[in-house]
Amino acid sequence: MQRYSGFGLLKHGLSHHENWQRAWRNPEPKSKYDVIIVGGGGHGLATAYYLAREHGITNVAVVEKGWLGGGNTARNTTIVRSNYLWGEAAWLYEHAMKLWEGLSQDLNYNVMFSQRGVMNLGHTLQDMRDIHRRVNANRLNGIDGEVLDVRQIQELVPIMDCSRSTRYPVLGASWQPRGGVARHDAVAWGFARGADARGVDLLQQTEVTGIRESGGRVLGVETTRGFIAADTVGVVAAGNSSVIAKMAGLRLPLESHPLQALVSEPLKPVLDTVVMSNHVHGYVSQSDKGDLVIGAGIDGYNGYGQRGSYPTIEHTLQAIVELFPMFSRVRMNRQWGGIVDTTPDACPIISATPVGGLFFNCGWGTGGFKATPGSGHVFAATLAAGKAHPLAAPFTIDRFISGKLIDEHGAAGVAH
Amino acid sequence: MLHIYCPHCEEYREEEEFRPKGEAHIARPKAPEETDDAAWGDYLFFRKNPRGVHHEQWLHAAGCRKFFNVTRHTVSYEILETYKVGQQPTARTTDKGGAK
Ligand SMILES: Cc1cc2nc3c(=O)[nH]c(=O)nc-3n(C[C@H](O)[C@H](O)[C@H](O)COP(=O)(O)OP(=O)(O)OC[C@H]3O[C@@H](n4cnc5c(N)ncnc54)[C@H](O)[C@@H]3O)c2cc1C
Ligand SMILES: [Zn+2]
Numbered sequence: 001m002q003r004y005s006g007f008g009l010l011k012h013g014l015s016h017h018e019n020w021q022r023a024w025r026n027p028e029p030k031s032k033y034d035v036i037i038v039g040g041g042g043h044g045l046a047t048a049y050y051l052a053r054e055h056g057i058t059n060v061a062v063v064e065k066g067w068l069g070g071g072n073t074a075r076n077t078t079i080v081r082s083n084y085l086w087g088e089a090a091w092l093y094e095h096a097m098k099l100w101e102g103l104s105q106d107l108n109y110n111v112m113f114s115q116r117g118v119m120n121l122g123h124t125l126q127d128m129r130d131i132h133r134r135v136n137a138n139r140l141n142g143i144d145g146e147v148l149d150v151r152q153i154q155e156l157v158p159i160m161d162c163s164r165s166t167r168y169p170v171l172g173a174s175w176q177p178r179g180g181v182a183r184h185d186a187v188a189w190g191f192a193r194g195a196d197a198r199g200v201d202l203l204q205q206t207e208v209t210g211i212r213e214s215g216g217r218v219l220g221v222e223t224t225r226g227f228i229a230a231d232t233v234g235v236v237a238a239g240n241s242s243v244i245a246k247m248a249g250l251r252l253p254l255e256s257h258p259l260q261a262l263v264s265e266p267l268k269p270v271l272d273t274v275v276m277s278n279h280v281h282g283y284v285s286q287s288d289k290g291d292l293v294i295g296a297g298i299d300g301y302n303g304y305g306q307r308g309s310y311p312t313i314e315h316t317l318q319a320i321v322e323l324f325p326m327f328s329r330v331r332m333n334r335q336w337g338g339i340v341d342t343t344p345d346a347c348p349i350i351s352a353t354p355v356g357g358l359f360f361n362c363g364w365g366t367g368g369f370k371a372t373p374g375s376g377h378v379f380a381a382t383l384a385a386g387k388a389h390p391l392a393a394p395f396t397i398d399r400f401i402s403g404k405l406i407d408e409h410g411a412a413g414v415a416h
Numbered sequence: 417m418l419h420i421y422c423p424h425c426e427e428y429r430e431e432e433e434f435r436p437k438g439e440a441h442i443a444r445p446k447a448p449e450e451t452d453d454a455a456w457g458d459y460l461f462f463r464k465n466p467r468g469v470h471h472e473q474w475l476h477a478a479g480c481r482k483f484f485n486v487t488r489h490t491v492s493y494e495i496l497e498t499y500k501v502g503q504q505p506t507a508r509t510t511d512k513g514g515a516k
Contacts, residue, residue, distance in 0.1 A: 240467070
């Protein structure tokens, strides 16, 4: 792998940038791998990277039906935070946060991780009670967090309407200074390049159409480019996880929903932090390019259509314009949807299955981008050892039978 | 914007008047105390999630406030039929993937 550096940039400048090495190969599938990862999004690519880097398992393929990172990885609004209420969730997301903090160096790839702080607004007394409870829980877990009053909020975000005359006046907020955003494409590409350099085959335009098994053990995957054998298969297919589970005769507690986002025309810098409101259901940040990145809740019905409904856009923009009256005349450039796999307790599933050697990492729903490095890291350890990494252990499928849910939905009202 | 035919009001109304309420035709186990954890967990948390034709409940929230069922395709979002609770759909569930 050619290392990227300031000197390299200078050197390649002399030959008009015509001699850069390809970031990764485009290999033919081998007939057998030790591990196959289904899904070349951020989580799948991170899993492959850490399998090679931490566990020395390099006979690995990532099988992706489209192009790398073309699923939710490239469609999300890139908010990163770790201030979840319950220990199990907070430790997992904080594990990811620590990896984010060194990721660009580790990958030798600039993922543009920007710790500009994440603010979650409270608009009702109950919101504020929940915010106090969550911030206190975070601090006990060693995760940074503060409760802000309206004056402090106004100082950080002068353009927000914090008056008492709005439909849902802002009463306060939680604030995680270490939270922020990262560049989603770069995350996929950085992990892809690092995995490829260590020998992982990235097989794009290769759709998994079946899971072959015998005697309760997985043998490999059927694909549009033929059968590929593997000792271990890890499925990391986000919104399509249920479809692949069904190929193996499994049922998962998932429902797939469209989630959409939109970006505006580029503006001069007006917002240097991330503002989220679960109550009025909208959130916004400003990218380095200057466009406002806006998102909201899922469409209520199940869907795989990778597009969202107009009532949801309208609802979201009502909330944004109420909070930021100056955005009312900003034009929106693009709008799109991704398919998110939601679980009943708003926490992921990182789990073995009744089929030996077949594992799933899914259910990240509306908020898995922030977990990308952590998810890959603990899933790689789980695949390498054949048993759950301690941080992944609470996130089995079995919790929906034992009843030991990790209820982030009701407790923290999490969005992204 | 979906246009949904409410079988109670007997007219098409806009999506915003309705609320989707998840998979239809789920029967509560008749004797909960005799139901084992796996069956109870399945009843509470495991839903069909087809990439294809799906039967689901909707509520005419800002209309007659009655529940009814919808057969809808989850990729094209096309509504194939709506029918009252207690009635059976005519379109069958289809699904991608399901080799077995
Ligand atoms: C609009 C939107 C906004 C979001 N905002 C945030 C946010 O601000 N913060 C946050 O933390 N999270 C956010 N998320 C959630 C986050 O994007 C996801 O949880 C996360 O990207 C899931 O990661 P992934 O890499 O596993 O998914 P994906 O990138 O979707 O990867 C799954 C891959 O599997 C492939 N695949 C599927 N079926 C097959 C098959 N049969 N064969 C081969 N390959 C297959 C797909 O093509 C896809 O590339 C948002 C999501 C959306 C849609
Ligand atoms: Zn009606």
